[in-house]
Amino acid sequence: MLGYLGAPVVLDDLLYAPDSSLLKQTVDAQMLAMLNLAGFGFAAWDGAWRDPQTPLCYRSTQVAVFDRNIQAIARKLSAGALVAHLRGVPYRADTQINLENVHPFHFEGLPIVMAHNGDLAGFHQMRFDLVDHVKPHFARMIHGSSDSAWLYALLVSQIDDPTGPLDAEEIVGAVDRTLALVRRIRARHGIHRSSSVNLVIGDGRNLVAVRFTFDFGRFDVAPFQGGVEFLSQWFTLGRDYGQHDGEWKMIGGAENADSVLVASEPLTRDVSTWVEVPEYSALAMRRTDDGVRGRILALDA
Numbered sequence: 001m002l003g004y005l006g007a008p009v010v011l012d013d014l015l016y017a018p019d020s021s022l023l024k025q026t027v028d029a030q031m032l033a034m035l036n037l038a039g040f041g042f043a044a045w046d047g048a049w050r051d052p053q054t055p056l057c058y059r060s061t062q063v064a065v066f067d068r069n070i071q072a073i074a075r076k077l078s079a080g081a082l083v084a085h086l087r088g089v090p091y092r093a094d095t096q097i098n099l100e101n102v103h104p105f106h107f108e109g110l111p112i113v114m115a116h117n118g119d120l121a122g123f124h125q126m127r128f129d130l131v132d133h134v135k136p137h138f139a140r141m142i143h144g145s146s147d148s149a150w151l152y153a154l155l156v157s158q159i160d161d162p163t164g165p166l167d168a169e170e171i172v173g174a175v176d177r178t179l180a181l182v183r184r185i186r187a188r189h190g191i192h193r194s195s196s197v198n199l200v201i202g203d204g205r206n207l208v209a210v211r212f213t214f215d216f217g218r219f220d221v222a223p224f225q226g227g228v229e230f231l232s233q234w235f236t237l238g239r240d241y242g243q244h245d246g247e248w249k250m251i252g253g254a255e256n257a258d259s260v261l262v263a264s265e266p267l268t269r270d271v272s273t274w275v276e277v278p279e280y281s282a283l284a285m286r287r288t289d290d291g292v293r294g295r296i297l298a299l300d301a
Contacts, residue, residue: 001103001115002267003200004082005207005285006259006292008046009241011074014082014261015042018248019269022084026065030265039102040064042084043113044077045204053111053164053204059102081287083202085115100144104200105152107141111164111203112171114155117231117264118196118213120147120182122189129185130154151197154178168206168284168294175199175210175282176300186214196231200262207292209233209262209283212299216279233277235262237292249273258291 002022004014015023020030023040041059045052056079060067064086085103104113120126123146130150131139135157142153156162158174158181179197186192192215199210211233237257238250248268250259261267262283266274277283278296285294 001085001117001198001200001264002082003084003115003202003207003209003262004079004259005202005287006080006241006257006261007239008048008078008080009259010078011042011044011082012071013242013248014267015074015084016071018267020265020267022086022263022267023064023070025265026063026086039087039097039099040067040070040085041087041102041104041115042082043104043106043202044079045081045202046079055106055111055113055204057104057106057113059099061097061099061102081202081204081207083113083115083200083207085117085200096145098144101146101149103148104202105144105149107138107153107156110156110162111205112156112159112162112166113202114148114152115200116148116151117198120151120197121193121195121214122186122191123147123150125189125191126182126185129188130181133157133181151178151182151199154181155201164203164205166203166206168208168286169297171201171203171206171208172210172282172284172297172299175201175208179212179214179299183214198231198233198264205287207260207262207283207285209235209277210299211277211282212280230279232265233262233283234264234266234274235260235277235283236266236274238273239291256291260285260292260294 043055103115158177201208237254239252
């Protein structure tokens with residue numbers, strides 16, 4: 001998955017052009033030994049668009065590298081904020097491939113969207129406990145059957161006024177409360193299997209990247225998540241994202257950054273400007289008059 005906040009950039013430069021672009025990760029992710037064939041989606045914002053607070057959302061269950069619509073849109077569309085996600089799923093007959101389960105998730109009337117990498121063990125045991133903590137208005141808006149769809153509804157239910165405007169640290173607080181609820185419900189059902197909850201959350205003004213795992217390293221069955229136990233999450237800060245001296249990167253460093261890019265793995269061959277989000281932490285970034293500013297916050301859940 002991927003998140004961007006900053007100066008407007010052509011989506012092709014994020015989704016297709018870099019060395020390890022998000023769409024290339026459909027079949028050739030460098031840090032995950034699995035295929036991501038179960039759909040693609042994005043939410044984008046730009047101040048020059050009509051109703052700029054409302055995200056433009058696109059979702060498809062097609063294998064992303066074969067979707068000509070995405071390619072045509074990406075070549076023409078520039079945006080100042082983006083959350084995008086490739087869906088990878090267990091290779092089982094009971095897995096549901098449908099639009100309702102394609103990320104990022106978004107309820108009409110809210111500015112906030114969420115994408116999730118990971119798998120909540122025992123989700124079907126937990127689901128009816130989770131609904132007690134979802135506001136009834138949002139519970140009626142859940143159309144997906146996946147753990148990720150329910151996590152989104154749970155997250156927005158932890159925000160006092162999810163219609164905004166929101167603050168990045170307010171979003172992190174809601175993440176903490178969401179994870180704490182899930183932890184209690186896991187304990188109630190005796191669920192202790194390692195479960196990753198890496199998130200990218202955006203609303204056009206803020207970008208939050210979460211790196212978190214419940215009960216790290218405890219597996220009664222092998223994880224489906226590409227053979228790794230703790231999913232990665234990376235970020236880079238700077239200005240003027242694009243090709244510089246033949247390499248895709250930002251320049252200028254973090255001090256005067258006007259843009260931030262987060263991704264489940266670095267998009268570029270040159271990884272020297274990328275930093276890994278610490279485990280059990282959230283990168284909380286906001287747009288300001290001077291660029292983008294924020295910090296890394298420890299998660300309490």
